Amino acid sequence: MDNIQNFFERLVRENIKILSDNLVGIYLHGSAAMGCFNPQKSDIDIITVVKDELTDDVKINFMDMVIDFNNEAPAKGLEISIVKEAVCNPFIYPTPFELHFSNMHLDWYMKNPTDYVKKMKGTDKDLAAHFKIIYHRGRTLYGKEIKDVFCDISEEYYKDSILNDIINAIEEILDNPVYIILNLCRVLAYVQEKFILSKEEGAEWGILNLPGKYRNLIRAALDEYKNNINMHVNKELALEYAKYMLSCIYKCC
Structure with missing residues (x-):
């Protein structure tokens, strides 16, 4: 526009x-x-x-x-x-x-x-x-x-709301990889550090704070989100990432 x-x-x-x-x-x-x-x-x-x-x-x-x-x-x-x-x-x-x-x-x-x-x-x-x-x-x-x-909004309600949004991340990540990858970053940033971030900011936080093996996956999702560069999804890595992120998120909660 x-x-x-x-x-x-x-x-x-x-x-x-x-x-x-x-x-x-x-x-x-x-x-x-x-x-x-x-x-x-x-x-x-x-x-x-x-x-x-x-x-x-x-x-x-x-x-x-x-x-x-x-x-x-x-x-x-x-x-x-x-x-x-x-x-x-x-x-x-x-x-x-x-x-x-x-x-x-x-x-x-x-x-x-x-x-x-x-x-x-x-x-x-x-x-x-x-x-x-x-x-x-x-x-x-x-x-x-x-x-x-x-x-x-209280932490109790906000957490419940954002956790409700990621509950099916493993099932949905291959169909909607950009949204799920970036959204998981910003949810973890909140539950760990109370940061309220956009998807872009969540990706930047994830690149700095998550294990190195996931950084290229996050960068690729961010490139598609910001620059319209279609990402190639490594299905095995994406599923592993979703499981890892949910484990970290629920551990913090």
């Missing part, structure tokens, strides 16, 4: 039109907030906070707007959750959400919008990790300041 700031400004304007006085704020997390956004590899991660529940009609209007912006977004698209201000502080875990969208749900919405907005509501453990990133490293796109909306 040539002008991501313009994209955010237009997205904010459309949020204001649709959500009006119900809108508390719009908050950016993930790579776009932490300085390692790559249009070929990154999605755009947003949390929208509202005061009150949304009607189904408002949800459909919001989703139609999101689909339009998703068509402009990088290949991985937008990932957006709407939450109520009341669940942010004091924090509720697992965290209730009012609406969620990512590319994996695109077909469902396009085929049956009414069904989607009625059923796409529940709780999401991932929101604890997203809120933690927002609190420490996020960016306010619109509305109240971050620390007026969010509290710092």
Whole structure:
């Protein structure tokens, strides 16, 4: 994307039109907030906070707007959750959400919008990790300041959230090697040293701190993530790495 700031400004304007006085704020997390956004590899991660529940009609209007912006977004698209201000502080875990969208749900919405907005509501453990990133490293796109909306997430909830995200790392590493390799680095960096890192920063930490035999694997994943250089995955080494990292992570927990 040539002008991501313009994209955010237009997205904010459309949020204001649709959500009006119900809108508390719009908050950016993930790579776009932490300085390692790559249009070929990154999605755009947003949390929208509202005061009150949304009607189904408002949800459909919001989703139609999101689909339009998703068509402009990088290949991985937008990932957006709407939450109520009341669940942010004091924090509720697992965290209730009012609406969620990512590319994996695109077909469902396009085929049956009414069904989607009625059923796409529940709780999401991932929101604890997203809120933690927002609190420490996020960016306010619109509305109240971050620390007026969010509290710092306790270590108990944050750990549970990030551990939930890696629970299937061994099964998933060969299908999604870049994400799993880099994500395991940043999770270990947190449980060992309390660092809150992006995937890129996690890889750099791993290269400095993990056994030498894994460094080329991490470098290759980082090269693909940053520079779009396709990595060749040594399957045996990747599986060994996932087992090693999970062992280290769980030992620390």
